Amino acid sequence: MRKYYYLLLVALTLSMNVVAWNQIPLTLDIIDDAPAGNGYPKSPIKSPTVYIENHTLSFVAGHPDYELIVKNENGEVVYYDEVCTSLIQVFLPSTLSGNYQIDLLMGNLKFTGYINI
DSSP states (O other): OHHHHHHHHHHHHHHHHHHTSEEOOOEEEESOOOOOTTSOOSSOOOOOOEEEETTEEEEOTTOOOEEEEEEOTTSOEEEEEEEOTTOOEEEOOTTOOSEEEEEEEETTEEEEEEEEO
16 A cells, blocks of 8 residues: 555656646647548547746657757748657757747647747
8 A cells, every 4th residue: 555655656757847837738730631542531630738937848768750940930940850759859949049849740740939038
């Protein structure tokens, strides 16, 4: 019984650390409407879970590969990176400050969110 209590305590402690960060709400856009395969998706599309704290973007472990594009208010690309599955955190340049749009590209899907640094 003590093992379960200890595991619950550790899980709650870890979840409290993540909750302190700001989760970025993301919207989904389909870049190419051409159906793949038989045209019917096998399961609903799950939006990535991304958190921001200062200049650090944190991804949930086990995410798929993404292309990360950060654009300023004029739509100019100010940062680009490929986020592979094993990467959990991306450190944005400390010179960035203000409002930015982030795009996560995965195949023909684009997840868009907005951050303020």
